[in-house]
Amino acid sequence: MRGSASGLSLALAGLALVTLPWWSGDLYQLHLVSLIGAYWVLVAGLNLVVGFAGQLSIGHVGLLAVGAYGFAVLAGTLGLDPLLVLPLCGALGGAAGLLLGLPSLRLPGFYFAMATMAFALIVTELSLAWGGLTGGGTGLSVPGFPAPFHTPWGQYWLILAIGAAVTAMTWGIARRMWGRALIAVRDSEVAAASVGINVFRVKLTVFVFSGVTAGLGGALFAALQTYITPDTFVFEIGLFFFVCIIIGGRGSILGPLIGTAVLTALPELVAPLAKLGTFFYGLTLLIVVLLVPEGIGRLVEVLAARLRAEPHRSHEVRPDLARLRRALTSQAGASPPVGEPPPVGETRPPEAPALAREALP
Secondary structure, X not given: OHHHHHHHHHHHHHHHHXXXXXXXXXXXXHHHHHHHHHHHHHHHXXXXXXXXXXXXXXXXXXXXXXXXHHHHHHHHHOOOOHHHHHHHHHHHHHHHHHHHHXXXXXXXXXXXXXXXXXXXXXXXXXXXXXXXXXXXXXXXXOOXXXXXXXXXXXXXXXXXXXXXXXXXXXXXXXXXXHHHHHHHHHHOHHHHHHOOOOHHHHHHHHHHHHHHHHHHHHHHHHHHHOEEOHHHHOHHHHXXXXXXXXXXOOOOOHHHHHHHHHHHHHHHHOHHHHHHHHHHHHHHHHHHHHHOOOOHHHHHHHHHHHHOOOOOXXXXXXXXXXXXXXXXHXXXXXXXXXXXXXXXXXXXXXXXXXXXXXXXX
């Protein structure tokens, strides 16, 4: 019953997302949901690094920039097919993640976070210095996708398909042995190593996977923006991705997805107070940390469990006195007289406790 209700909810949510271009009627809302999907492609991979493996990566905006500039250069400057460039951007992000993870993942948590931040700053400076390739401070124009993805609706469905595929992959990883290994590394690297888990290989593999998703997310993000500059990839975006996971809750797939949607849509919800956008970000983070420390995802799970819970039934446990009396009687009858040793090769069965004998009728 519960499984059918969950399946029905997922089916309805999927149907609503697929049919969104028809019932929304607002191109800006469609663009906003597409932006949430592009961000989620990156956050889904980063969630495995931060939420499951416990590695504090705050510089994934650098990997986002690698994917975005890779798409702009390969599809725009070189004129390659944008659909072919998408997996190439994922490969570029994975290669950048490998080069970053090999030296930095051996560092303790705080120093690893500083290494990822330094990487994001280096990518920004390189995008300014390599003006002949990246356009420098002027930036680059980003081409769109060919038909049938050349319209806002087609682009939305492309992002939705890639987001669904990445979500399915991360869900499968989190629910299988890899997910348990990541949680073991997060909770205690020493304990994980003691049971045979190669801690560095696990962290490096999941970090490279997050680089692949960041490259894909960067390509989709660049196509949505249609024009990118180094100022597009400020360090605050890296913190934004990290906060999405913290607010959503670690060790969850649904929570960071909700966090990404809420924080991306928050500027639109407080549009009249745009100057206070940072204030509302901080207020949201403070409320969640103080009231729901396990994240929004955990709150949603608790509420869903209460809504579909069956009525409580009392299960009274009564002792079977008749069976107990027969067992004690048979033991007492089979034992030799008190004071006589048991026959050779046999052991005396235990006598019935005094309180139990007195309780018999």
